[in-house]
Amino acid sequence: MPNKTYAKQWLTKAYHDLSSARILFDACHFTDSIACDLQQSIEKCLKYFLAYENKRLKKTHNLIELSELVSD
Numbered sequence: 001m002p003n004k005t006y007a008k009q010w011l012t013k014a015y016h017d018l019s020s021a022r023i024l025f026d027a028c029h030f031t032d033s034i035a036c037d038l039q040q041s042i043e044k045c046l047k048y049f050l051a052y053e054n055k056r057l058k059k060t061h062n063l064i065e066l067s068e069l070v071s072d
Helices: 004-026 031-052 063-071
Strands: none
Touching (some): 004 031, 031 063
16 A cells, blocks of 8 residues: 655655756756766655655665665
8 A cells, every 4th residue: 555645755865856956957056966966866766666665764875775666
């Protein structure tokens, strides 16, 4: 059974990181900061899928590892 409430929290956080990256990009700010925000947004999107499906959330920042958990 989907856990929509918990999943939505992850998606909201992902949107916040993406919005931060967009603001920095529009301001021609530091690209390393933009990259960090984008990585965090992608990570939280992957955790959204895991949360929605009630799959185990692993404490990791590894996007490849998270994507493999999503596709299992």
